[in-house]
Amino acid sequence: MSLEQKLGYFFFDKNHLKRALYHPSFDGETELPEPPFDQVAYGVLGRSLLAAVVTEFALRSGCDTIETIAHQGAQILEPQRLQALQEDLCLEFYVKLSPAAKADGQSQDPTVLQETFEALVAAVYLDGGYSSMRRIVKHLLVDPVLGPTEAG
Template identity: 35%
Template structure:
């Protein structure tokens, strides 16, 4: 349900849904901005989510492994298997869909026309970017709290 920038939903709703209020709202905006939009709008090279998605992927992995270990796992293979079962594109995409994250992302025109969020890894990357932004804004504890509230690490 891609909306024009003027009609795009208030990203503050995402803060309510994840239970985290950004001190630096620019990080939230960046986490919700695709590279294609940045290029089309003539925004600075660092105004899109890609780096945040890479960071968020790592943060999610650390948070999940920490949660698995905290629940008593000690075998490397068991920890790895549990992490792989919890952190995958399908699971992250489902969490993004539950947040209606696609409604808040600034998509490029071609992405919007193709509705790229309806297939593949795109929404999972958007969720990773959001987690990366939370990490930069509030640290590991804040990011782990968001993942707990979303239910990712509650089922460890």
């Protein structure tokens, strides 16, 4: 099963998917379309998008104070849940690392996998818009915590 199948989203512009998967350590074993062609900027955008979507779903589920929103967000973005999701998506097989980083075991590093997931969120947003990205985040992260009806 491909990463796109696991995400439930098929990219119109595969360059967004490729860029989300190129870790900064990747040493250019092949020609890349344009420098810099790595996930760093996508990761920054992805973190912001995740925060926005999680806050939206917390509000839609009835949270109305900063404390309840923060609590709900912490449940949705709980590190062990994110790590399990990254394992389910098999991100360690898709992320592009330098040979040295691979040998170091960075393809299994939770931080590398989280950055890759955040970059994927941004890639979906840039390729298919907010509603596509929102649908994927809802399906992968929100529904397992809030349930499909609570999340809106």
